[in-house]
Amino acid sequence: MLRIRLAEQRITEVYPTDKIQSPIHLSVGQEAIAAGVCAALLKTDHVHGTYRGHAFYLAKGGDMNRMFAELYGKDAGCARGKGGSMHLVDPEAGLMSCSAIVASTIPVATGDAFASSRQGRKRVVVSVFGDGAIDEGVFFESVNFAVLKKLPILYVLENNGYAIHSKIPERRKQVELWRAAEGLGLPGEKFDGNDVGAVYSVMAKAVAWVRKGGGPRLLEFTAYRWHEHVGPGIDFHEGYRRPNEQALAQKNDPLRLAKADLAKRCKVGPEHFEQWEAEARDEVDEAVEFAERSPFPTAERLHQDVFAERS
Ligand SMILES: Cc1ncc(C[n+]2csc(CCOP(=O)(O)OP(=O)(O)O)c2C)c(N)n1
Ligand SMILES: [Mg+2]
DSSP states (O other): OHHHHHHHHHHHHHGGGTOOOSOOOOOTTOHHHHHHHHHTSOTTSEEEOOSSOHHHHHHTTOOHHHHHHHHTTOTTSTTTTSSOGGGOOBGGGTEEEOOSSTTTHHHHHHHHHHHHHHTTOOOOEEEEEEGGGGGSHHHHHHHHHHHHTTOSEEEEEEEOSEETTEEGGGTOSOOOGGGTTGGGTOOEEEEETTOHHHHHHHHHHHHHHHHTTOOOEEEEEEOOOOSOSSSSOOOGGGSOSOTTHHHHHHHTOHHHHHHHHHHHHSOOOHHHHHHHHHHHHHHHHHHHHHHHHSOOOOGGGGGTTSOOOOO
16 A cells, blocks of 8 residues: 555656656555455456556556556556556556556456356456446446356446546436446445455455355445546645545545554554655655666557457
8 A cells, every 4th residue: 555655646746747648547545445455366366457557556466667667658668658557457467457448447357257267267357447437338238247157256346436526426326336236136245445454354255255156246445536537636626526525535544544553453663664665665766767767669669569369
């Protein structure tokens, strides 16, 4: 969580220099979901994410240097500089896809789970998406297929209350999102996504269930987006948020809560937090340096890795 927070803080600092040309969607305030979900997975399990992808990329084990290089559009980036912030990927770490198109990785993840089950693997696939993605028809088509085939997939819904500026009750009558696909046979539950320990426990149980062939489930985690929908700024002055939301966000800060919990229950002292923070800062510093000194792709790269021919 600390690595995600500090990496994204650095992104907000670099962004005004225009060295990062791609749009950025930050997960500050939502770190506990990525960290708790991925801590319950094996490296060989797969995650398919969204354009708000830094947190899941890092939590699943993606390389910090290659993430910053990707943001800078450099050849050493995780997508060779072709994807930018919205298309992070690291198959070795099991972060299989991210996309700028809302809900578009849901069918890809479902297909991945279908492939895994056909190949007899014990892999669990996690499809991550926002509350706005269940407004898309493809969510229902994918879920129907997954339920029918009892696929090894978990649908993880990051509910931050907004699709850009629109609140959930402005978009749908039925606001219990965990129940959205109940009629198709998809069991769902809702949890506090600010509590990393709770996210991890819930996930660990769900992963065990899916791995033993129990079939798909929907886990809704609530969280709060601190930054504007896209970009490095803070937009509480825009007026689409409720007046008490900033104070609530600070109160529910997942990092603050985790720190308090670790100090109380595990007697983790301030020197440990300082050390972890220093280590994470060093990692981010090195990644920025790496991105800055890495070369841009050459023109020949343009058409490489665009299509995969099946042999
Ligand atoms: C198919 C499609 N429709 C619309 C958009 C424009 N768009 C980008 S992000 C977004 C909101 C999505 O909200 P949500 O799924 O809740 O994710 P969040 O940004 O809150 O993480 C929309 C409508 C898009 N990228 N793709
Ligand atoms: Mg949202």
